[in-house]
Amino acid sequence: MNAGDDRRIAVIGLGPRGVGALEALAALAETRGLRLSVDVFDPFPAPGAGPNFDPDESPLCRLNIPMRDIDLRAPDSLNVRPLADWLDPPIGPDDFPPRARLGAYIQHRLDALDRSQGVALSRIAEHVDAVRREGDGWLVQTGDHAHGPYAEVLLVPGQPKTKPDPQLADWQAHASRTGCALAQVYPAKDLLRKAEDWAGRTVAVRGFALSSFDVLRVLTQGLGGRFTSTGYQPSGNEPRRIVPFSLDGQPPFPKPETEEIDARFDPLPDETTVFEQAIATAACGTPETARQRISDSLVPPVHRILAASSAKTGADAVAEWLDTEWSDPGSQDSQSALDTLNDGIAMAAGSKPPSIGYAVGQVWRKWQDQLRQGYNPADTAPDTAALIVGFDEGLKRYSYGPPVDACRELHALIEAGIVTTRLSCDPGIALVDAGWRLTANGEDVTADVMIDAVLPSPDPAQLVDGPVPGLMEAGWLTAPEDLAARTAADGRLVDRDGRPVPGLCLLGRLALGSVIAADSLHDCFGMASHRWAEGVLSRIA
Structure with a gap:
């Protein structure tokens, strides 16, 4: 095969979407007799899985897709078994797998790429601070070191760190002043450690979508409680009351059971x-x-x-x-x-x-x-x-609803008096010395713990670190009002002059508007990855 080292590629971030992109590139390169050098920049210990599917995450965090609907086929050249055959012990077709088990599988697929004839991977476990143009290529900056130049750079930012929205920023300052607990839902294993000190306390949860169901499991099953045919059996380690809320106050609808x-x-x-x-x-x-x-x-x-x-x-x-x-x-x-x-x-x-x-x-x-x-x-x-x-x-x-069992668990917690939904619809929230006083429908509750379970919007202007702010300032990355980064069909960023940027691509949720339904796991292994791989090889050729 022809060496491709003179046309190096950098992938910044990885996760399932990055693995899907590399699988598409490896398969296509192999059919064309190429072997491409790819540097993967990701400091996460399990870069293939990424934080959202961390194999060490709590098994209480589940996918919102039943096994019967998961079809993540790897290219034949990688010789990787389908998920259903790889899982041991197996998971039933109507069951919703823990995200950690799926993450272990995707990490396994990343390992299989090391045996691919189409790409030669090098992993650099460093945080990328900037990407800048040099001549016809791109340099990737990590600390004091510049890597490259690269002919192609792919950004796969996943869910990067963003500025807190105004409400959350006020709450962070309030928690710092009062010592009240303000926590994030993920990593759930960290939330569980904190929750061990919350027995008998009142916990409010900002957000009433999929993440809130993970919160409820962590604060109940994670602390020793059990769901049985007769309802919820508390352990005594749970919070006294859990108060989820959102703008509309409605829980999501579950997917069909069978x-x-x-x-x-x-x-x-x-x-x-x-x-x-x-x-x-x-x-x-x-x-x-x-x-x-x-x-x-x-x-x-x-x-x-x-x-x-x-x-x-x-x-x-x-x-x-x-x-x-x-x-x-x-x-x-x-x-x-x-x-x-x-x-x-x-x-x-x-x-x-x-x-x-x-x-x-x-x-x-x-x-x-x-x-x-x-x-x-x-x-x-x-x-x-x-x-x-x-x-x-x-x-x-x-x-995008949860499994029906998760909704039954929520119902059981309401019946047990541990969860209340009477303040779920856009309550008034006052910051008090004891925490957060929620008011709605003539009732009020003061929570001394607040959990943020709201996914930040994919607004590139709100990112606080990494290469995106610099790329926006340089005009390589643009975003129309109310939409995320503008990209071409093959993932190339579109610059301030409306032209696709040669060799600089972005895939995923941060391109919402140019793409749609990007939160889907199947999208990570779908046509977006193949269009990117085709574009890379056409430009390198």
Whole structure:
């Protein structure tokens, strides 16, 4: 094979997305008789897994995807077994694996890349401070040392450290002054160590989405409590009360419990073809065109599914629901948090007909691959991008839901009096010497512990370290208003003059707007990685 050392590549950050990109590059390079030198910069001990899938993380943190829906095939040339065959002990098809076990598998796939004929990997366990242009290449700065030059640099930032939002910044100052506890949900193993001192205390949780379910498990099962057929059996080590809250106060809806129930929401092939055409047109059209084409593709399958479930809901009602969702997502969900929780459990278990929103969310979940395939390669106008991304983000309360067992556990904790949802909807929050006083619906609770379970927005301007701030200042990385970094279809950053930057790429959530549904694990091993690999080899050739 031809040596590729004179065309060196740097990958900054890794995790599952970086592993997926390198697998695509290795497979493609091998078919073309190339062997490329790749330096991977990542100080995390398990760089393939990354912090979100740390093999040493608490097993209480689970994926929001059942085993039956996980399909992360490695290139044949790597000779890596599928996840279901690799796991020992195995995990049932309807079970939701711990993130740590998936992380161990992805780390195993990174190790397999060391045997690849397409890439020669060198790992540099250092934090990257800057990336700068030199001649036709790029230098990567770590401390006092400049590495390179590299023909290609790929940024895979994952969820980098950001500035705290104004509310969190105030709380950090308040906790520093008063000595009250303010904690982050992750790493959950660190949260568990802190929680060992919180027995009998009141804990508030900012955020009522997927991360809050990890918090609840850590503060209950992690401290010795047990969920049984009769409810929750406390250990006595738990907080006295846990108070989750968010802007809308609603828990997410769980995914269908079994494969048989999930299949009720399968779109027909003709319906999927219509959606594929709709999203391709929408991504290149005006906001109004996008809205109309996507809604028109959703109404027939959702109406059909509701009719099959004996729900007496007409197509006009589905269209009206979608109109409201585009303009005011979530406003249709006006029940109490407890009623929403109970309805979600019943719909996921198949004991209650699905609502319009639940059916829309499940169909949308099943079209995620088609959504990315139609949207991501397109050059979408910023106002259209903001509209479609906002629609996708709003539907996550249905499409990205937790396992139904997690919702049953939440219900059991409410029944046991450990969790209350009576203050879950946008409570007033006063900073007091004893902590945080939450007020809503004529009730108030003072928490002396606050846990932040809110995922920061993917705004490059809010990053506090690493190479992104410098790249923004130099004009290599740009972000339209209300969107993240602008990238071309192959991941190349788009500069302040609107031109793709040669040899400087970014993949992942920090490009939200240029790409969509980037939080999906499957997206890490999907076409975005292949388009990047194709672009690299075409430029190197």
